[in-house]
Amino acid sequence: MPEIRQNIATKEWVxxxxxxxxxxxxxxxxxxxxxxxxxxxxxxxxxxxEHMTPYESYVINDEFGxxxxxxxxxxxxxxxxxxxxxxxxxxxxxxxxxxxxxEVIIESPxxxxxxxxxxxxxxxxVIFVYKQRYxxxxxDKRIKMIIIFKNYGEQAGASIEHPHSQLIAIxxxxxxxxxxxxxxxxxxxxxxECVFCKMLKEELLCQERIVVETGHFVSFVPYAALxxxxxxxxxxxxxxxxxxxxxxEITDLAKNLKLTLSKLYLGLDNPDYNFVIRSxxxxxxxxxYYHWYITIMPRLIKTAGFEIGTGMSINTxxxxxxxxxxxxxKVR
Amino acid sequence: MPEIRQNIATKEWVxxxxxxxxxxxxxxxxxxxxxxxxxxxxxxxxxxxEHMTPYESYVINDEFGxxxxxxxxxxxxxxxxxxxxxxxxxxxxxxxxxxxxxEVIIESPxxxxxxxxxxxxxxxxVIFVYKQRYxxxxxDKRIKMIIIFKNYGEQAGASIEHPHSQLIAIxxxxxxxxxxxxxxxxxxxxxxECVFCKMLKEELLCQERIVVETGHFVSFVPYAALxxxxxxxxxxxxxxxxxxxxxxEITDLAKNLKLTLSKLYLGLDNPDYNFVIRSxxxxxxxxxYYHWYITIMPRLIKTAGFEIGTGMSINTxxxxxxxxxxxxxKVR
Numbered sequence: 001m002p003e004i005r006q007n008i009a010t011k012e013w014v015x016x017x018x019x020x021x022x023x024x025x026x027x028x029x030x031x032x033x034x035x036x037x038x039x040x041x042x043x044x045x046x047x048x049x050e051h052m053t054p055y056e057s058y059v060i061n062d063e064f065g066x067x068x069x070x071x072x073x074x075x076x077x078x079x080x081x082x083x084x085x086x087x088x089x090x091x092x093x094x095x096x097x098x099x100x101x102x103e104v105i106i107e108s109p110x111x112x113x114x115x116x117x118x119x120x121x122x123x124x125x126v127i128f129v130y131k132q133r134y135x136x137x138x139x140d141k142r143i144k145m146i147i148i149f150k151n152y153g154e155q156a157g158a159s160i161e162h163p164h165s166q167l168i169a170i171x172x173x174x175x176x177x178x179x180x181x182x183x184x185x186x187x188x189x190x191x192x193e194c195v196f197c198k199m200l201k202e203e204l205l206c207q208e209r210i211v212v213e214t215g216h217f218v219s220f221v222p223y224a225a226l227x228x229x230x231x232x233x234x235x236x237x238x239x240x241x242x243x244x245x246x247x248x249e250i251t252d253l254a255k256n257l258k259l260t261l262s263k264l265y266l267g268l269d270n271p272d273y274n275f276v277i278r279s280x281x282x283x284x285x286x287x288x289y290y291h292w293y294i295t296i297m298p299r300l301i302k303t304a305g306f307e308i309g310t311g312m313s314i315n316t317x318x319x320x321x322x323x324x325x326x327x328x329x330k331v332r
Numbered sequence: 333m334p335e336i337r338q339n340i341a342t343k344e345w346v347x348x349x350x351x352x353x354x355x356x357x358x359x360x361x362x363x364x365x366x367x368x369x370x371x372x373x374x375x376x377x378x379x380x381x382e383h384m385t386p387y388e389s390y391v392i393n394d395e396f397g398x399x400x401x402x403x404x405x406x407x408x409x410x411x412x413x414x415x416x417x418x419x420x421x422x423x424x425x426x427x428x429x430x431x432x433x434x435e436v437i438i439e440s441p442x443x444x445x446x447x448x449x450x451x452x453x454x455x456x457x458v459i460f461v462y463k464q465r466y467x468x469x470x471x472d473k474r475i476k477m478i479i480i481f482k483n484y485g486e487q488a489g490a491s492i493e494h495p496h497s498q499l500i501a502i503x504x505x506x507x508x509x510x511x512x513x514x515x516x517x518x519x520x521x522x523x524x525e526c527v528f529c530k531m532l533k534e535e536l537l538c539q540e541r542i543v544v545e546t547g548h549f550v551s552f553v554p555y556a557a558l559x560x561x562x563x564x565x566x567x568x569x570x571x572x573x574x575x576x577x578x579x580x581e582i583t584d585l586a587k588n589l590k591l592t593l594s595k596l597y598l599g600l601d602n603p604d605y606n607f608v609i610r611s612x613x614x615x616x617x618x619x620x621y622y623h624w625y626i627t628i629m630p631r632l633i634k635t636a637g638f639e640i641g642t643g644m645s646i647n648t649x650x651x652x653x654x655x656x657x658x659x660x661x662k663v664r
Contacts (some may be wrong), residue, residue: 176643
C-alpha cells in the first residue's frame with residue numbers, strides 16, 4: 001500500500017509509491033562518462049580568462065597571489081543591482097522591479113574540481129565565502145531574501161561546467177517561503193519548540209534515515225523525502241539564519257557536505273543535483289521557530305502533470321532504503 | 333530592468349528576465365524528429381494488445397464495435413483503489429494511506445495520433461470521457477481531490493508514446509491547492525468577485541496576451557507566466573468544478589484546446605508539454621470564488637536551485653511576446 005507522507009515542517013505531501021518502488025541503485029546516473037580537463041581554454045571561469053567575466057566582487061588568494069575562490073556579478077543576472085524597489089499594481093497586473101544581487105561563486109581555479117574530490121579546507125573556504133557574500137547582500141536595504149545554491153550538471157540546470165555556485169538576493173519574500181515560516185511559527189506557538197529541532201532530535205533517536213553525522217551537522221533523508229536520495233543537512237545548533245554560522249561550524253559543514261555528496265557521487269555514479277541553503281528572510285532574524293538548512297536534490301526523475309497539478313511529489317524510492325544505501329557507502 | 337511579476341490569483345511570483353530574454357522562436361524544440369508508426373506491435377495501448385493492460389473501466393466504441401477511447405486502471409498506480417483512508421501521526425511522522433484512483437485514458441487507437449491532428453469530434457469525446465471519469469471518481473467518499481493531466485513527450489515525464497492522459501484521485505487536499513483556494517476566497521471576500529473571472533475580463537479587454545478565443549473558452553499567456561509559452565485556458569462561464577462542463581462547452585473546449593496546442597506544435601516544432609485540469613476539491617463545490625481552468629506548460633527550460641529555493645520561477649521569455657507569436661501562427 002502506497003503511503004502519502006507529510007513533512008511536519010514544510011507540510012509538503014509526497015506519495016511514497018510502493019507499487020512503483022525501485023532500489024536506490026536503480027537511479028544510478030546513466031549520463032555519458034567523459035574526462036573533464038583541469039583547465040579549459042574557452043571556459044570563462046578558468047584562470048587566464050578573468051577578462052571574460054565582470055570584475056570580481058570578492059576573492060580569496062593563495063600564498064602566491066593566485067585566486068582560489070572568486071566571486072563575480074552574474075553576466076546574465078536574473079535581477080540587477082542598479083535601481084530602486086518599486087511596486088506597481090494595476091488591476092490584475094502586479095509587479096515589483098527586479099532589483100537585487102546575482103553573483104557567481106567560482107569554487108576553484110580547477111575546471112574539473114568537484115566537491116567529493118575537494119580538500120576539506122578548500123570547501124570550508126567556499127562556505128566561508130558564501131557567508132561573507134550573504135552578509136554583504138544582507139546590508140542592502142532593498143533585499144528581503146537571499147538564496148545560495150549550486151546547480152551541478154545539465155539536468156540540474158547548470159550551463160557552465162566549471163565548479164560554481166550562485167547567490168541571488170531578491171526584493172520580495174515569495175509566498176512559498178512565507179508559508180513555511182508561518183507553519184514553523186504555528187508549530188512553535190503550539191508546542192514551544194522549533195519544528196526543525198524537533199525533527200532533528202527524532203531523526204537522531206531513530207537513526208533510520210540518518211546519512212552522515214558530524215560534530216555540528218547531520219545529514220539525513222527526510223521522512224517525506226520528495227525524490228530518490230533527497231537529503232537535508234541540518235545544523236545541530238538552533239540558528240534561523242545561515243549568516244550565524246561560526247568558524248567551527250563552517251569547518252564541520254565542509255566535512256559533512258563533502259562526505260554526504262561523496263556518498264551520492266559513489267552510490268549513484270556522479271548524478272546531477274541541486275543544493276540550496278534555506279535561510280530565514282533577512283529582516284526576520286532572531287526567530288526562535290525557524291532553522292536554516294541545506295536541501296540536496298539529486299535530479300534523478302522528471303516531474304510531470306501530477307506534480308504540476310497538486311504541488312505534491314511522487315517518490316518511487318523508499319526514504320529508509322535510500323538512507324541505508326547511502327549510509328553504507330564507504331568513502332575513503 | 334527585469335520585472336518580478338505576481339499572478340493575482342495564485343500569488344506566484346516570477347522573474348521576467350529581460351537580461352536573459354529570448355524570442356519565443358529560440359525555444360523551438362531540438363529533439364530528434366522521428367516517424368512514429370500508426371500501430372506498434374509492442375505498445376500495450378495499441379489495439380490487439382488489450383491483454384497487456386488491466387481490464388478497462390470505461391470505453392467508447394465506434395459503429396463497428398472497435399474502441400475509440402479506452403480507460404484502464406494504471407498498472408503502476410501512484411495510489412491504489414483498495415483500502416480505507418487512515419491517518420497516522422506519530423511524532424514527526426505523519427502519513428495517510430495511499431488509496432484513491434489512478435487511471436489512464438487512452439485517447440485514440442492510433443499510436444501516432446496527436447491532439448493537433450485529431451478530429452475535433454474525437455477530442456471532444458476524450459474530454460467527455462474525462463468528465464465521466466471525474467464524476468465517477470467524485471462519488472468515492474475517500475476522494476478529496478481529482479487531477480486530470482497529460483504528459484506529452486519524454487521531457488514532460490511520459491514513459492509511453494501512445495497518446496494518453498491520466499486521472500489521479502487522492503484522499504488529501506495538498507496545501508498547494510488549499511492556498512490557492514484561500515487566496516481566491518480572500519479576493520472574493522474583499523471584492524465580491526471571482527479573481528479568475530476578473531482576470532479573464534481584463535485579459536479580454538486588453539487583448540495583449542490572448543492566444544485563442546472560442547465561444548466558451550479563452551486561451552492566453554498569463555501576465556505572470558511561469559515559463560516560455562505557458563498558457564491558461566479558462567471557461568468564460570464561472571464554474572468551480574470541471575464536472576460542471578456542459579455538452580456545448582465540451583465541443584468548444586475541443587476546438588480551443590486543439591487550436592491552442594496546434595499553435596504550440598507549429599510554432600515550437602512539437603515541443604514536449606504537460607497540461608493539467610485544475611478543478612476545486614470534490615467536497616467544495618458551489619463556491620463562488622474558485623474557477624476551474626487548464627494550465628499548459630511546454631517543457632522548454634530546466635528548473636534549478638533558484639526555483640527549488642524560492643518556489644519562484646525565472647521566465648526568460650516575455651509573456652506579451654509569446655502571446656503575439658502564438659496568436660500570429662496560422663493553423664489550417
